[in-house]
Amino acid sequence: MTPTQPTLTATNLTKIIGDKTIVENVSFELQQGEIFGFLGPNGAGKTTTIRMLVGLIRPTAGRVTICGFDQRRQFEDAMRCVGCIVENPDLYRFMTGRENLEHFARMLRVSRSEIERVAELVSLAHRLDQRVGTYSLGMRQRLGIAQALLGDPKLLILDEPANGLDPAGIREIRELLRRLASERQMSIFISSHLLAEIELTCDRVAIIHKGRILREGTVRELISSRREMELRVDDVARASAIATEHNLPFRTDTDRIWIAMEEPDAPPFIAALVQSGVNVFHAQRRTQSLEDMFLEATGGETVD
């Protein structure tokens, strides 16, 4: 594999069932060592797209290439490069964590030492000999990720990996994924309906809505730029005037003003307000919600 070859390429993926188009012309690429976020509300076609990526669903049109292998025609070669969790981390509940990992290790023909390694990575080694039926959702999520890491794949596909994890667990998994991407040059595909999660974890993001990709770009371009500052002030009119002077877009209500700006611009602006006698009671950065973003991108169509 040459360094320039993308780890995952989806080309014009389309899935039509009956007369309903579930996914339409979805294309994207994942480079080595890149964490790619697939963002969209529930029902946008994220899971259907993931099922097509891993061969569970046959696309009506389009193709998937993994590590240079055609996923349909060279299924075994392609899938040897992939570890994945589709939807929920459903493992065999009537078997122990270790038996589950052994089950999948046998399918991959990897050695038993792999099991210890991946269990260590997701901090699950101490519960490995208990039945999965006794695990919490967070632990099953960890076991699912451990299973996906068996055989050291080049591509990791994770569907809503933050589901069921507590905040500490989410941070731990996020750090693990970042480490895998930077140290092992793993490419990671993450789907989520949580803007904040994608923003913190991913390098690049595609936004999917009603089966189509609306936007694609770096996290900075797509999400960070959509942040604003919320200020509670005693004189909204004067604050608005100052925002206009600074060439900053804004909106207001009776005692608040929201100004679109980057973080470094905030202190000088607040200083300017204070200098002109506006009292600032409260200042807070606010991320534009996913819903706002969709409203904007779809021109007022609501998220369903």
Add this chain to the structure above:
Amino acid sequence: MIIPLVQNETLKILRRKRFAVVAAILFAIIALVTYSQYRRLREQRNRNWRAEIQQQVASMQNTLRRGRINETWARSMRAEINRLQFYLDHDIEPNKPTAPIFVRTFANVAGFLLLPLLVGILGSDIVSAENAEGTDKLLLTRPVRRWKVLTAKLITLWTFATLTLITGAVLAYSVSAPFLPRGGWTAPTFTGFSVARGALQIDAVRQLPLWKDTLIAYGLEWFALLTVACIALLLSVLFKSSAAAIGTMLASLIGGTILTRISPDWTAGKYLFVSALPLADYYTGEPPPYDGMSMLFCIGLLGAWAIVATAISFVVFTRRDVFG
């Protein structure tokens, strides 16, 4: 490459405790029947078997004379009378309970419903449970083609169908041996009775030592169970819920059996797999429910059902979209 997959499937069946349930059911039923046989043995000690059989024959002849039963029943009754008469004529005591005869009889008694049901229970959730529990999403996204996964499941199912039959035979002997006479594997048996135009045909009757006769009966039963396994696999592929798959399996076994008994006029019924299932019975001499069902026909029919069911299973399983 297929061996690790078979290992996986075997582990799953064992961990689901499916086979433990099957063995427990077999043990319970065999223990019960052994007890009744044991009682019969004790009562028989002071009995005259000739008189008893003569009475059985007389009572059946009475029923026939009254003529209120349908033609199928009448036909099988006439055959049974002729069979019993054969034992009287040759002075052989039939059905004297011994452990070997118990093992031999088990093939017939359990073969037409119990064993197929148990194999149905084992097989019906082998694919549908993966679907219901969501584990198919992992199973089918590993670098193993779908046909290999299904082949491993079929091999595992055949293995457990075979084990079910062997377990049945071993339990039948080991549970009954402490209570019934243990010897008699070499006792002569008579098979090959057949009915043509209402008369017993004894030209084809062969005398075999019991052990040989038992092996043949179990061999036929084994073939029938492999067919049932293929059909269970198909139902398991077609149904998303294990309960629906098991339910359909039970309904077709029981419904088919009832159908062959009540509507013998509907001759298309002979193409149902259930009609051909009691191979061991037909081998012993029980007349099949429809005309023109020779042993060869039955074996061919079961083979055809197995091949078609397996082919559909593979086509559907390898091509279908896996949704949540």
